[in-house]
Amino acid sequence: MPARNPAVASSNIVAQLKAVTFSYRNTPNVLENVSLTIPGGEFRYLVGPSGAGKSSLLRLLFMDTYPTDGSVLLFGSDVQKTNAKERATIRQKIGIVFQDFRLLNNLSLADNVALPRLISGENLQVAREEALELIRWVGLDHRINSAPQTLSGGERQRIAIARAVINRPKLLIGDEPTGSVDDAMGDRLLTLFEYLNRIGTTIILATHSKSLIDRFPHPVITLEDGRLIED
């Protein structure tokens, strides 16, 4: 039996921050002693004023950066003790909706959406079929042959969401995922997120929209000046 990395362990807790402090180089702390536990199957909003540290906290959760102090555990693994291969495996369990969408302009819409499936090693044909299904679901089947750069902000947002959910992630992280769409589309997307949550996906959404929280109520994590005010 192969030896297991002691940093990788099974757990019901999807994400855990232990006394995390984070700062960019030579700047004041963006996050200060934040401890947070997110069990599997939770749906939580992350709120706070601009500059409160929401994006930094999300970046820590998808391992785009690492804490200056303290530790981040994802799916039971201390991310700083895992190797590159293990980190890649963990990332494949996470779906991310970036605030700036991050679509690849040289790829078709279907291939953009299929990207996480292709990275996971899925057959190209199967991945494209699943992508087309999701594109239809987010209401962009009429734009299927359009280049990503010709889409409006809202349309790009929907493609980014389709890409984030195609791998049926265990943890879905969204940074203002409905910020560029109208209320009707926002509701439709939140309905999708709630469906994913019901079938076991843990959801963390950063948002400024109070009305969204009112329409789709879930527990809220509040950050202010890099500190956790309410969980």
Next chain:
Amino acid sequence: MISSLRHFLSKSQNGTSVISRELTGDIAGHILPIATAVMTFLAALFTAAALGVGSSAEKWSENFTGGLTIQLGPLLNEETDYLSRVLEMTRITPGIEHATVTSEKKIDELLSPWLGDLVNFDDLPKPRFIEVITEPGARLDPSTLEQRLQKVSPDIKVDDHAKWAKRISEYANAISNISLIAALLVCFLSFGAIGTVAGARIAIHADSILLLRQLGGSDHLISTIVAKACFKHTIIGASLGTGAALGTIMFAEHASAGLKGLIPIPEFNTWHMLIIASLPLPTGGIAVTVSRLAALIWLRRI
């Protein structure tokens, strides 16, 4: 490098080919084929020189070994007996298999490229030659033969072909080795050039590459995608460069056709041409190895 290329080609039909399209359409896509074409062109010519000159020298060396030329001064009409005496003395020398007098016609043919058509060869005082073939393995000392023949006429010279063959062989080997070193230097430069262009491409597409990582792409997978994007452009450039080099070699062979026998001319056989024509493959291997390495180093740094 070969295992890297094999692994790389085995993955050519999956999603990485699709994703690698994202990493094209930049300035590197224009520079890489041109740089590779120039490098491959030079490498192909140097390789051709190393192979062709070596082969030609070997052939010359084989032709010369086991032969002597006896040179006599220009003969007057009454001295034909003297030529016959020298020929007879040569033929009875132990170790000599065959000796014939070079015909005047052949001497004229040998001199014509150097003297041109305006000279009347019949008026010229021409030396006479006896071409000698020695028995294989014979221990014949050309200087002893020369001393014996000089008793007939002191101006007789015996020219040992083996000495010429050795000198030509040494010279050709030197050219061949220098060409090989030059070809290796071009290969080394190709590593640098492809590495630099791959690095530039990674910098241009840094955001896309980081996104692939954030979506769960392993460093191994991402470096394969980067290598695929470089491979296509490198193969195009290498094929163009090799094609141009093969054309140049064929043109040079055609142009030198009239000089055969006068000077050593590089000669190419089918194997030589196949080796040169296959240069795009190692170039592709270099592209895969170097671009993958550049991507892995970059990913480990961030």
